[in-house]
Amino acid sequence: MEETLDVLIRRGRLDDEPHIREFTKHTFRFGDYVGDAFAGWLESGCDVWIAEAGGIPVGVVCVDYPAPREAWFQGMRVHPDYRRRGIATMLTETCIKGARERGAHVARAIIDSDNYRSIGLVTSLGFRQVAEIIEFDVYPELLIPYGKKDEPDYQPHYELDCGRYLTSGLAVTRLNPSDAPEAWSLAKNDVRYIGTCYGQWISLSPDTLQRKAAEGYIIVARTESREIVAGALLDDWYEDHDNERGRPELEQEMTSFFGSVRGIRALLHHAAAVLYAEASKRGGIPCRLRPSVEKQSPALEKIRQIAMVENARREASPAKRQGLPVIETGDVMLLWEYPLGKK
Numbered sequence: 001m002e003e004t005l006d007v008l009i010r011r012g013r014l015d016d017e018p019h020i021r022e023f024t025k026h027t028f029r030f031g032d033y034v035g036d037a038f039a040g041w042l043e044s045g046c047d048v049w050i051a052e053a054g055g056i057p058v059g060v061v062c063v064d065y066p067a068p069r070e071a072w073f074q075g076m077r078v079h080p081d082y083r084r085r086g087i088a089t090m091l092t093e094t095c096i097k098g099a100r101e102r103g104a105h106v107a108r109a110i111i112d113s114d115n116y117r118s119i120g121l122v123t124s125l126g127f128r129q130v131a132e133i134i135e136f137d138v139y140p141e142l143l144i145p146y147g148k149k150d151e152p153d154y155q156p157h158y159e160l161d162c163g164r165y166l167t168s169g170l171a172v173t174r175l176n177p178s179d180a181p182e183a184w185s186l187a188k189n190d191v192r193y194i195g196t197c198y199g200q201w202i203s204l205s206p207d208t209l210q211r212k213a214a215e216g217y218i219i220v221a222r223t224e225s226r227e228i229v230a231g232a233l234l235d236d237w238y239e240d241h242d243n244e245r246g247r248p249e250l251e252q253e254m255t256s257f258f259g260s261v262r263g264i265r266a267l268l269h270h271a272a273a274v275l276y277a278e279a280s281k282r283g284g285i286p287c288r289l290r291p292s293v294e295k296q297s298p299a300l301e302k303i304r305q306i307a308m309v310e311n312a313r314r315e316a317s318p319a320k321r322q323g324l325p326v327i328e329t330g331d332v333m334l335l336w337e338y339p340l341g342k343k
């Protein structure tokens with residue numbers, strides 16, 4: 001019979017960090033980000049909870065509050081030797097209690113669709129799956145520039161906010177917060193959550209859209225008469241050193257697409273061009289744009305159409321390496337919600 005385990009749940013402290021690093025270093029095949037993130041969580045005022053057994057940290061989780069009344073649970077980890085003994089359950093229950101005390105009405109978490117342990121955990125606690133997020137991989141060096149300068153699709157603009165009209169006849173710029181109501185009237189048809197797969201998701205509302213625009217994360221495609229025809233959230237780029245390909249790569253997430261196929265295509269081309277230019281500046285480091293779309297969103301079909309067109313174009317082009325898809329479907333992430341009451 002397994003001995004009973006005395007577990008204490010308490011707030012995190014800076015001196016927990018070496019223990020967290022040690023027991024999380026092999027969480028996934030390529031390591032873990034939690035050891036690096038831990039000090040930042042403490043500094044930024046998140047709720048950081050530790051499970052301690054025999055005086056030593058064996059579990060950790062962080063709760064952030066990315067929008068009023070919305071809690072975000074992230075970085076749940078339990079020491080491999082202490083799993084399946086109810087520690088993550090205790091930590092989650094503490095997160096729920098703490099989030100209620102801070103006035104949140106809903107808690108959310110995102111989980112890889114193949115993480116059966118974590119899915120088992122949230123299901124057993126009564127979380128509800130609210131979205132399936134389909135990720136895509138876009139390889140900018142295959143997507144842009146399309147060809148030679150005299151070819152009709154050549155896109156020489158490598159800066160966001162260049163304010164110039166691309167060959168699609170659309171200009172791509174960051175959304176001015178004062179134009180958020182116009183974007184909202186389009187976005188509300190296609191988007192329910194706004195955020196990133198490696199960050200956090202919040203509910204889309206006129207306020208949250210405006211807030212993300214003020215932070216500079218919303219880009220839009222406009223016609224010459226300045227009408228907004230599409231938009232998306234474009235996150236900061238980051239250098240990923242722990243990936244399956246075993247070489248550093250410049251990556252950038254793009255999510256929450258709304259609007260027309262033509263507009264979304266212009267946004268993808270433009271973001272790919274800017275990312276490619278940055279990767280070239282860094283000595284030609286490989287780069288990958290990572291768009292993702294909610295399965296329920298009409299934008300999913302639009303991205304699939306764009307992928308078909310782009311892949312067919314590349315196949316037909318003698319200048320490009322054939323057999324490599326420009327845009328391919330990647331992982332699936334699941335967004336979960338736990339209602340905390342008081343709507």
Ligand SMILES: CC(C)(COP(=O)(O)OP(=O)(O)OC[C@H]1O[C@@H](n2cnc3c(N)ncnc32)[C@H](O)[C@@H]1OP(=O)(O)O)[C@@H](O)C(=O)NCCC(=O)NCCS
Binds near residue numbers: 084087118121
């Ligand atoms: C996911 C994780 C945090 C669970 O921690 P834990 O302390 O073992 O979880 P608990 O003992 O509280 O388990 C609660 C429930 O989750 C489910 N669960 C946990 N581990 C499971 C497993 N290996 N297989 C199936 N279900 C599992 C079960 O429903 C379990 O209830 P039960 O034991 O009564 O059947 C832990 O496995 C872990 O650290 N995994 C690696 C990191 C990770 O994937 N984090 C989540 C990222 S989103």
